[in-house]
Amino acid sequence: MTVNQKLLIAAGRNPQCTPHRHPMPHHINRPTKNCKACGRPFQWRKKWKGVWEDVIYCSERCRKNKK
Numbered sequence: 668m669t670v671n672q673k674l675l676i677a678a679g680r681n682p683q684c685t686p687h688r689h690p691m692p693h694h695i696n697r698p699t700k701n702c703k704a705c706g707r708p709f710q711w712r713k714k715w716k717g718v719w720e721d722v723i724y725c726s727e728r729c730r731k732n733k734k
């Protein structure tokens with residue numbers, strides 16, 4: 668066993684397991700909308716859970732910039 672492998676095990680990682688396989692990003696299926704103020708698309712956020720239907724601005728700044 669190499670010193671490097673020992674260090675990986677000490678850090679709780681399996682040295683046989685290379686980190687090449689990433690799981691699908693969990694946010695990939697989140698809905699998006701276009702901001703009413705800046706027109707840019709923005710993505711669902713956890714803080715909008717339950718009020719997503721009413722969200723029309725991407726950020727607090729855009730909400731204040733509304734005309």
Ligand SMILES: [Zn+2]
Pocket residue numbers: 702703704705706707724725726729
């Ligand atoms: Zn915006």
